[in-house]
Amino acid sequence: MTGGPDVGPDPYGLQQRLVDFVTALRTKGIMVGTGETVDAAEAMTRLGLDERSILREGLAGTLTRKHSQRETFDEVFDIYFPPRVGRPRSAEQVPADFDVETLRDMLVETLAVADLDALGELAEIAVDRFGEIGGDPAGWSAKQTLDRVQPQNLLARTMGLRGDDDAVVELGGVSPRDQVRDLIGRFRERVEDEARRRTSETRGRERMVLTAVQAQTEHVDFLSANAEQLEEMRRGVRALARRLATRLSVRRRRSHRNTIDIRRTMRKSMSTGGTPIDLVFAKPRPSRPDLVLLCDVSSSVSGFSGFTMLLVQAMKNQFKKVKVYAFVNAMADVTELISVDGDEDGAGLQARILEQAHVQHGTSSSDYGAAFAEFVARDLESIGSRSSVLILGDARTNYREPGLDDLREIRARSNRTFWLNPEQENIWGTGDSAAFDYADVVEMHECRSVEQLGEFVSRLLPA
Amino acid sequence: MTRTMPFASVADVSERLAAVGYLPSDAIATTVFLASELGKPLLIEGPAGVGKTALAQAVSDATGSPLVRLQCYEGVDEARALYEWNHAKQLLRITASKDESWDETRADIFSEEFLLARPLLTAIRNEEPTVLLIDETDKADIEIEGLLLEVLGDFQITIPEMGTVRARHRPFVVLTSNASRELSEALRRRCIFLHVDYPDSDLEERIVQAKVPGLEHSLTKSIVRVINALRELPLRKAPSVSETIDWANTLLALGAVELDEDTMRDSLGVILKHRSDQEKAQKLLDMESALAR
Structure with a gap:
C-alpha cells in the first residue's frame, strides 16, 4: 500500500x-x-x-x-495516480471455488482482529469476484459487491467472535461494537475505492471523473444531495454565516466612507501638529431589515428549506427580527423550534417541525394555495413595510389552486418579496410546477446550491 | 526559483522540525519543503489552535533564522506593514537646523535615521535568511492583500525618497488564516496551500508527550481520547491542540494520576470556553458514566 x-x-x-x-x-x-x-x-x-x-x-x-x-x-x-494497476495479486491467488460464504467467514475473522491490511485485500478480492458487471468494456460495481457480501449483517457474528460486547468502556472511549461498525464502514470505503480504480482502467479516466467523483459541497444540488452531503452542508452553516457577515461588514465600511467625523479627525490631527493628515470617517449605522421566511417543508424540498432556516437563524444578528413559518398544506410559526446552538447538525429539525408544529393536515403533499390563504388570514400582521419576505419551495402545487391573489397581498404589504426555487430553471413550469405563474407575481431565483444561496443572502442584506 | 531554507528533503524537514519540538504530519512537512524549494509563500488555513503560528516559529527555530511577524488586524495599513517616516523626529530635525539650506535638510530627513521599518521591510532588508510570518491575514482589509501581492511577488519595496530595496535572501513567508473571510483568489494563487486539521490521536499523543514530558503515558492516552470524543460533538469551539496541551499541563499541576469524572468536571473550563459547550460535554459525561454503571 x-x-x-x-x-x-x-x-x-x-x-x-x-x-x-x-x-x-x-x-x-x-x-x-x-x-x-x-x-x-x-x-x-x-x-x-x-x-x-x-x-x-x-x-x-x-x-x-x-x-x-x-x-x-x-x-x-x-x-x-492509482496505488497500483491491473488485477490485484491478492485476487489472483484465491482458488476458483471461492464463494461469498467463504469470503464472509474470512471477513468476520479479519474484523474481529481489526487487521486493516487484510481488510483491504478482502475488499480487492470481493470486488474482483463479486463486483464484475458485464458490458463492453467491463466494469466493477461497488453496489453489487456490497449487496452480495452484505458486510453490515456481520456485526453480530463478529461481536460473538470477539466476545467483549459487554466490556466496560473507558471515559471518552469507543465501545467494541462501534469499533466493529467503524471497521465495516472502512471495508465499504475500500470496496468503493477498488471498484472505482478497476473500472477507470477499462472505461477511461475522463468518464470515471464525470460519473464517479462527487461534487464539492458548495456546488451540490440541494434536491439530489444525499444524507451525508446534507450533513456536511449543515456542519458548515455557521462558517458560511460568519463569512457572509464579514463580507457584508467590509462592504458597509467601504460604502460609508463619505461622512467625515470632525471631532475625531481633529483629535487625531494633534499628533501631526494640528494638521489633519488622516481623515476619520463616521461609523456606519446600517438599517437592518425584518425577515419573514415562508418555507415549504414537504419531503421533496426539506433539505433545502432546513438548510436555509439554519443559515438564517445563524445570521439572525444581521436582521432586526426573523420570523420563520413552515408549511406543507397548513402554515405554522416555527421560529422557536429552530436553534443553531441546540443542534448545528439540524438532523432532527425536519422531524421536530412535522411533529410539533401544525404544518399539515390530511395528506403530506404540499398545497401552496391553502398555506398562503391561511397565512394571509391569520399572520399577515407579521409583515411590515420594512420586511423582506422569502418564500422557499419548488412551486409544485400538485395541481391545486396556486393562491396567486394571496401571494399578491403578501407582496404588496412587504418591502420586498423573493421566491427561492431549488429546481433548475429549465424545468420550471413543467408538470405541476406553477413556477412561472408565481414568477409573474414575485421575483423568483433559482437556488440550487449552497453557493447560490450564499450569493443571494448577501445580496439581500443592505450595504 | 530560489530555495529559501536549507532543507534537503521532506524527511529532513520532518526531522529538523521534530528536533525543535514541532511534530509535523506528512502534509505539513511536504508543503513546507515545497514552499522552500519553489520560493513561494505558504498559506496555512485551519481551526484556531492547531499550530499554524507555531509552525512558522518552528521553521525559524529549526533553521536558526530570525522570525519577523506581521500581526494583521482590521485597519492594518501600509504604515504598519511596510515602513513609516518618523514625523516627530523629522520635525525636531527641521527646527534644529536653523541655518541649513532646505536642500540639505531634505536630503537628511529622508534618510535611514528617520525611517521606521515595519515587518515587511524588515524581512526584506534582512541580511540573513528570514522567516516572515503574516498572521491572521483574513483579519486585514482587502487593500492590504493588494500590497502583499506586490511585495510577495518580487520581494522588493520602493520607497520614493530613497529608492528600491531588493531582498538579499528571499524570506520564507508563512501566511495564516482562520477563514473568517475568503482571501482573494489572486493571493491564493501565488501561495502553496496547506490546510492543517486536528492531528490523529497517535500524533496528538506524541505532541502531548513532547510538550508535557512529565505526564504519565496512560493519562496522555486518556486525555487525547476524551478530546477526540469532544471534537465529535457539535460544539461552538471544539478543543484544539493548544487546549489539549493546556489541559495536560493543568492535570500535571493538579497532580492527577488518572482521568476520573471529578477531575474532568473540575478542569472542563480549560478545554471548553463556552457555557453551552460545557453543558454538552457534561451531558456526554453523564451518559458515559450511566453506561459504565
Missing part, C-alpha cells in the same frame, strides 16, 4: 498525465491555472514519485486553494 503510485509501463507520459489530471480537476470545478500546473510539475520533479502520499500532499498544496476542494481532489487523484 505504501510506496509510489503505480503509473504503469504505458507510454502515457508523466507530463501528459499531469495535464489530463488538471483538466479533470477543472471539469469538477477546481479551477487550476497554467501557472499552478507549472508549479505542480516542478513539485513533482522535486518530490519524486517514490512516496505516493507525499506526492499527493505536494500536488494538493500547489493545485488546490481551499480545503473544501480537497475531497474532490483526492478522488480525482486516486483515478489518475
Whole structure:
C-alpha cells in the first residue's frame, strides 16, 4: 500500500498525465491555472514519485486553494495516480471455488482482529469476484459487491467472535461494537475505492471523473444531495454565516466612507501638529431589515428549506427580527423550534417541525394555495413595510389552486418579496410546477446550491 | 526559483522540525519543503489552535533564522506593514537646523535615521535568511492583500525618497488564516496551500508527550481520547491542540494520576470556553458514566 503510485509501463507520459489530471480537476470545478500546473510539475520533479502520499500532499498544496476542494481532489487523484494497476495479486491467488460464504467467514475473522491490511485485500478480492458487471468494456460495481457480501449483517457474528460486547468502556472511549461498525464502514470505503480504480482502467479516466467523483459541497444540488452531503452542508452553516457577515461588514465600511467625523479627525490631527493628515470617517449605522421566511417543508424540498432556516437563524444578528413559518398544506410559526446552538447538525429539525408544529393536515403533499390563504388570514400582521419576505419551495402545487391573489397581498404589504426555487430553471413550469405563474407575481431565483444561496443572502442584506 | 531554507528533503524537514519540538504530519512537512524549494509563500488555513503560528516559529527555530511577524488586524495599513517616516523626529530635525539650506535638510530627513521599518521591510532588508510570518491575514482589509501581492511577488519595496530595496535572501513567508473571510483568489494563487486539521490521536499523543514530558503515558492516552470524543460533538469551539496541551499541563499541576469524572468536571473550563459547550460535554459525561454503571 505504501510506496509510489503505480503509473504503469504505458507510454502515457508523466507530463501528459499531469495535464489530463488538471483538466479533470477543472471539469469538477477546481479551477487550476497554467501557472499552478507549472508549479505542480516542478513539485513533482522535486518530490519524486517514490512516496505516493507525499506526492499527493505536494500536488494538493500547489493545485488546490481551499480545503473544501480537497475531497474532490483526492478522488480525482486516486483515478489518475492509482496505488497500483491491473488485477490485484491478492485476487489472483484465491482458488476458483471461492464463494461469498467463504469470503464472509474470512471477513468476520479479519474484523474481529481489526487487521486493516487484510481488510483491504478482502475488499480487492470481493470486488474482483463479486463486483464484475458485464458490458463492453467491463466494469466493477461497488453496489453489487456490497449487496452480495452484505458486510453490515456481520456485526453480530463478529461481536460473538470477539466476545467483549459487554466490556466496560473507558471515559471518552469507543465501545467494541462501534469499533466493529467503524471497521465495516472502512471495508465499504475500500470496496468503493477498488471498484472505482478497476473500472477507470477499462472505461477511461475522463468518464470515471464525470460519473464517479462527487461534487464539492458548495456546488451540490440541494434536491439530489444525499444524507451525508446534507450533513456536511449543515456542519458548515455557521462558517458560511460568519463569512457572509464579514463580507457584508467590509462592504458597509467601504460604502460609508463619505461622512467625515470632525471631532475625531481633529483629535487625531494633534499628533501631526494640528494638521489633519488622516481623515476619520463616521461609523456606519446600517438599517437592518425584518425577515419573514415562508418555507415549504414537504419531503421533496426539506433539505433545502432546513438548510436555509439554519443559515438564517445563524445570521439572525444581521436582521432586526426573523420570523420563520413552515408549511406543507397548513402554515405554522416555527421560529422557536429552530436553534443553531441546540443542534448545528439540524438532523432532527425536519422531524421536530412535522411533529410539533401544525404544518399539515390530511395528506403530506404540499398545497401552496391553502398555506398562503391561511397565512394571509391569520399572520399577515407579521409583515411590515420594512420586511423582506422569502418564500422557499419548488412551486409544485400538485395541481391545486396556486393562491396567486394571496401571494399578491403578501407582496404588496412587504418591502420586498423573493421566491427561492431549488429546481433548475429549465424545468420550471413543467408538470405541476406553477413556477412561472408565481414568477409573474414575485421575483423568483433559482437556488440550487449552497453557493447560490450564499450569493443571494448577501445580496439581500443592505450595504 | 530560489530555495529559501536549507532543507534537503521532506524527511529532513520532518526531522529538523521534530528536533525543535514541532511534530509535523506528512502534509505539513511536504508543503513546507515545497514552499522552500519553489520560493513561494505558504498559506496555512485551519481551526484556531492547531499550530499554524507555531509552525512558522518552528521553521525559524529549526533553521536558526530570525522570525519577523506581521500581526494583521482590521485597519492594518501600509504604515504598519511596510515602513513609516518618523514625523516627530523629522520635525525636531527641521527646527534644529536653523541655518541649513532646505536642500540639505531634505536630503537628511529622508534618510535611514528617520525611517521606521515595519515587518515587511524588515524581512526584506534582512541580511540573513528570514522567516516572515503574516498572521491572521483574513483579519486585514482587502487593500492590504493588494500590497502583499506586490511585495510577495518580487520581494522588493520602493520607497520614493530613497529608492528600491531588493531582498538579499528571499524570506520564507508563512501566511495564516482562520477563514473568517475568503482571501482573494489572486493571493491564493501565488501561495502553496496547506490546510492543517486536528492531528490523529497517535500524533496528538506524541505532541502531548513532547510538550508535557512529565505526564504519565496512560493519562496522555486518556486525555487525547476524551478530546477526540469532544471534537465529535457539535460544539461552538471544539478543543484544539493548544487546549489539549493546556489541559495536560493543568492535570500535571493538579497532580492527577488518572482521568476520573471529578477531575474532568473540575478542569472542563480549560478545554471548553463556552457555557453551552460545557453543558454538552457534561451531558456526554453523564451518559458515559450511566453506561459504565
